[in-house]
Structures are given as structure tokens and as C-alpha cells.
Amino acid sequence: MRAIRGATTITENTAEEIYKATSELFQTILLENGIQDAEELISVIITVTEDVTAAFPARAVRETKGYELVPVMGMQEIKVPGAPLKCIRLMVQVISDKKLTEMKHVYLHDAVRLRPDLSRKK
Template sequence: MRAIRGATTVKENRADEIYSATDELFRQILQENELTNPEQLVSVIITATSDLNAAFPARAIRECEGFESLPVMGMVETDVPGAPRKCIRLMVHVEIDRQLADVKHVYLNDAAKLRPDLARKRDEA
């Protein structure tokens, strides 16, 4: 089992933006890690910064075809000064046979500054 991390940001605290950004991030994680079978996924933990309260990001994943029964849990991210605002983070637990170094984490938009080392590797691939 491996955990795949990802994060993204939205411009405004609106339900449509939260759902769209979460869906984009989730699908990008699946694509980059060649996860095509919903049975490969174990669970997803989502955190969102406290300034995102217009919607539950988990809904975007639960509405993805094939992933309706996937356990998803949402939480509020720790409010650290200087951290990206309006940020959604995912930790996707999957059953894949890969080395840690071969897992592709995804950081989009302003969240790329959370892990520039991983965002750079992704851009170079």
C-alpha cells in the first residue's frame, strides 16, 4: 500500500470552485499514477484550510463514477502563518506495487509552493 499526496488552491470560497478543484486534483493523481481500477483505492483523507467552508471537498470524490463507495474523510488543515490560503490537500491510500520514489504526488496552482521539490519533478516528467 502507498499514500499519494496532492494539493491545490482555489481563488474563491465557492462550492463550484471547491468541487472543481478537488475533482481535478483527484483525477490528476489517478492519471499520473496509472490508477484505473477503483478497487485499487483504499481511502482518501482530505484537508481544507479554514477559509474554505462553502462545501465539503469530499463530495467531489464521492461523485466520481466508480468511487461512490470509497471511504473519504474531510478535516480542517492546521492554520500555519504563511501557508497557502484556500488550499485543499488529499492523501490517497492505494494498493500499488511501487517504490516510494516512483509514486507521483501532484501539487497544482499555488499549492506547488508546499512541495516545490515534488512539483518540479512532476513538471520535468
């Protein structure tokens, strides 16, 4: 079992933007890690900063075709001074024999500053 981290940010606290950003992040995590089947997933944990309130990001994961039955849990992130605002974080737990160094974590938009060491190079 392994966990894949990811984070993204939104510019406005709207349901449409929350779903779009969460879907983009989830799809990118799946693609970057070669995950093609929901049976490879154990669960997805989502946290949001206190300024993300217009919708539940978990809906975007549950509405991903083929991934409707994956357990998803959402909660609020702790408030840390200087941390990115309007931030959505995912921890995707997968069944995998890959080494830790082989897992591809995904940080998009302003969230790249959370883990520049793990962010994809452009």
C-alpha cells in the same frame, strides 16, 4: 500500501470552485499514477484550510464515476503562518507494490509552493 499526496488552491470560496478543484486534483492523481479502478484505493483523506467552508470537497471524490464507494474523510488543516490560503490537500491511500520513488504526487496552482521538490515540472 502507499499514499499519494496532492494539493491545490481555489481563488474563491464557492461550492462550485471547491468541487471543480478537488475533482481536478483527484483525477490528476489517478491519471499520473495509472490508477484505473476504485478497487486500487483504500481511502482518501482530505484537509482544507480554515477559509474553505462553502462545501465539502469529499463530495467531488464521491461523485467521481466508479469511485462512489471509496471511503473519504475530510478535516481542517492546521493554521500555519505563510501557508497557502484556500488550500485543499488530498492523501490517497492505494494498494501498490510500487516503490516510494515511483509514486507521483500532484501539486497544482498556488499549492506547488508546498512541495516544489515533488511538483510536476512544466
